[in-house]
Amino acid sequence: MGRSLKSLNCIRCAPSHFKYLFLLAIVCGAIFLFFTISNTTVDFFLSYETPTSPMDFRRSSIPESDEGFTINTVGCTIPGLRPFDDSIKKFITPPDISQCRYANISLLGSNDTHIWVIHERLQYYNVPDNVSFSCCYKPFYRPNTILDITSNDVDERVKYDTCVMFADYIEVANEFVKVSCSYHLKIIYESFFLFAPKKPFISYQAKEKKVNFTDLGRNLTNKTSYNVIVIGIDTVSRLNFYRTMPKTLTFLKMKGAIELLGYNKVGDNTFPNLTPMLMGIKDTDLKKTCWPDLRSSFDNCPIIWKWFKEAGYYTALGEDSAKLGTFNFGKMGFVGNPTDYYTHTFMHEAEINVGNNKDFNSFICMGNKYFYQVLLDYIEALTRTLKSSRLFGFFWEVTLSHDYLNYPMAMDYSYEKFLRKLDKSQYLNDTVLVLLSDHGIRWGNIRHTKQGRLEERLPFVQILLPPSFRENYEYAYNNIKQNSRRLTTPFDIHATLMDLIDLNKIKDEIIDSRRKTSYANERSISLFLPIPTNRTCKTAAIDDHWCTCYKSRKILDSDKKVIDAAQNLVKHLNVLIQDQPQCAQLKLDEILDASEMMVGTQHEREKEWSEIMVVVRTLPGGGVFEATLRQDEAQWMLAGTVSRLNLYGDQSRCVQHYQLKLFCFCQ
Template structure:
């Protein structure tokens, strides 16, 4: 064989295969190095230095290894999940922004005359647009109870034929364009003007130890899926010194039961006695954390990019009073109704030619610029892109990176404590049927970034924050952390030392500025065994007696839940898909021997797939926590409006 033979002289077929091998090989090597770097960031070397060593166990089989909790190590691209990870090829894009009929900046909206032909506008003299500001009225006259939170009032149309100056004080705007009296285009515009009035008296930034607090959420993204789908954003967080909480464990099934502990310090089941007496009650009497910050002189903001899936509006009554100084629910409701485009399962992805998540990111930048000299507490939650699809967050990575760069370039991150987090991992789909997918669903991502001035002013609190990144943590702990951020005097060195000696260790809510004890278990943290990721399990046969009895108990529970609703079918067992015995630790002193099982079963009608944890003891079978649904119910439960029952009801 002539070793010096040139590639061009080889047969075409051989040249093709050589070229393919080179391309694939280089792509694989590139991916391998990129993943190696991410894996190192995801699982940083165990730090045994400092006052509170993370652990003395360097066993790489565990992400967390403490006396009270051992979480198994999960590989970023484990063979069981790798087949489900790919760029979303079937995602429908928004309408093309390049052909938009309107151009806009902060102060002006202009008709783009170059694009008239896209809308079959042949005579510009017959084209005009209606500019309408709208707002959420303070009174609720003539508003039905079902739409109190979504109430809206529009100002009169201001017509224009070329451009219009937008008053800076107008927060929500709708523009509708007509040609020959027929509507041809409609778009909405959101801004964050400074609000001044007798009811709003907020303090300005006074010194270097005053910090904004921003909580930014991306719905339904596990810690590992964040690294898989948003690596550029993850890299920025790494470079900026963000702390990655490896043991952040959810405490409930979906968004609501995981964010109520964060915002109120309670379980959702405890709200009935505290502030939510019935299913039709609004949330106005609930003591949310933003009330503390408001009293401390902060502006407050609460924004979501979905109205239909809003955490306080999805089959819930929402608010009568406007809960925060800046509240976008009215805007998003109108934008979904009149400009919602590209609905994908549960939500519209687009506001005409603009992704809803980008509307949210731009709004935060606008808000931080407006309030750059004032204190701000913001709770901002993205839903539309991430809620229903494992890989859709890939689409957002560049935009989130640009967003963080903007905050950095304006020096906003230098005076802000920022939480970037999720509520849970993806709760359905093929990945959820894998063992790793089950664990990922229970382990959302959570990062905390604090500026250098915070680290210098509160060194012990910051040291504990890093230390707790390898402890079992929950949304309850974020609630306690926010309490400390309202009053920074609670986390100076002397106070942290004093509080660390107090009997706080068994509380379910522990500030992340205090050291979380090594012996903390799921029970101590008030995590039901069903959601606990610290438990080992032993697989059993699907036809075993334990499988049949556990499945029968879960099925009976489901039928009891819907028994009062004649519109819901009675469910029957199709098969047991999986069962495992859980190593749940030692029983309490007042408990006799018991065993716990995780069971996955399929029911009929509707082919619902459910996962539950059940316990068997001397008193028989009982459920531990709630029952998870692993596949989408879609329109199957359209006849019920209780957000719990929607998981289980098959409408007749």
């Protein structure tokens, strides 16, 4: 201490110009030290470098696998891809999203137990703080019966209770709450609140018999089991996750999350990719399994949360949009509550009453709060409420990430903060967390690049296992690490989740015996088992159109095979809409791109059949479609479904079918 004072006195007694020079040296040294430490920290924690401006991209340092391939096995090679490849730099720009700009200043605050008036903000509503002012607390819920329905759609039914008035604060006793505040008999503010109260545990057997059994503090789940939380972010490829959510990625890497580099989608959009994940079957199999037509509900479908419920878990299904819900967009949804905690009723009411900042397909904000943040806060509240029980939760964000390539940048900080909170609360010590997407961006200019086409088929998957997992299930852990560089699909996620219901199935001795079973041709393989190196798209049930393992070569648009393929594609589109007289017949306007897929042997391609991936524009409407067609002798057939590469907007307003909307141009 004395030495420090002496140094300070020396500075004071020095000539003034020496003082300034000395202080300047200290400041420069501090700045240099700051940037040195900052750069070292960034380089240490980040596996790649993020752009400092839309056009300032530095070389990514993401490690690639063998010989520059993303994965390189006997059955599948996926070329090496870099987040900031030269072909896509121009598409990466910071999103122009302001903070829920059309919302009023919040007049109410809340926590897990209370809602209160923020009196100092009354001035913004021209309300004196000392006058008569009141708010109406109105709970609402989804009735158990469908006799009292206020909506034409069964999953949108809702019932509101009577008002409870308060002027200062009120204790919360409900799951969904609407609060309206009035001054001089005029409503000046309205808000919706989503809570996660502890509910009585109803066992699967009791639920089927309509008998209630209350969990009186007992943990009805095996103590050796883990919580299982699946959180989806719609329309984010593996590399776009790197580009747009580096903070979240850095946290996951720091915690030892396992990334699936060869995770290949199996269908076009959300529904055909989540059906295999949640049910273990293709969406095309639902017609003969549990969902005969669009007028049917999904109540009888073998969705995985039913098996977790049977094993003694609380279950939750939460999405941040009711309109774009996985089971609701163009579909009926559920008649009964599918899970113990189900947010659809709340999100629907919030969307139609206080939803704002609509950006193409969905409302981004609920009042002055992002809808995705509402969902994250709800998940966190559930983890607090059910900390002494076991939870299986499936949650899906769509409002911000669905329509635009770069919008996930706006969510990065929130997701990282959310994960850090779970970590700080020790919740991750008992939880298997799966963070993933269904596919990459399906439209826009990036889709016309080779990398954009591959990214669209390679969504991100990050799996974070609790620290005890590696100790207790060493073989299973080593297998999932190995499988990070194998060809994987949503079917494999389903098999993995099924294994987590009964952890006895992944004990070392059981895994050792299971791996000896021949399953090379199975489409659904648990990630806790070694996935064969000779696995192909065919054995993994990936249609040729979606397969990223195949090489391709460009061919001229004028090639006769290309013209035939394009004409047959348009013919197929017209067959799809032939029962919709309100839809115009489509005509081929232009062939935009064509490639020959290197599928099968050279002899097969030359003598027997070939596959052409073609991109066309049609009239009327200018729809841009991509498909892979196989020519077998004189016949052309689709090798998968058809992708639409540009948005249809309101062109398809005259049809309600969620698939036909892609192809219909309303006359």
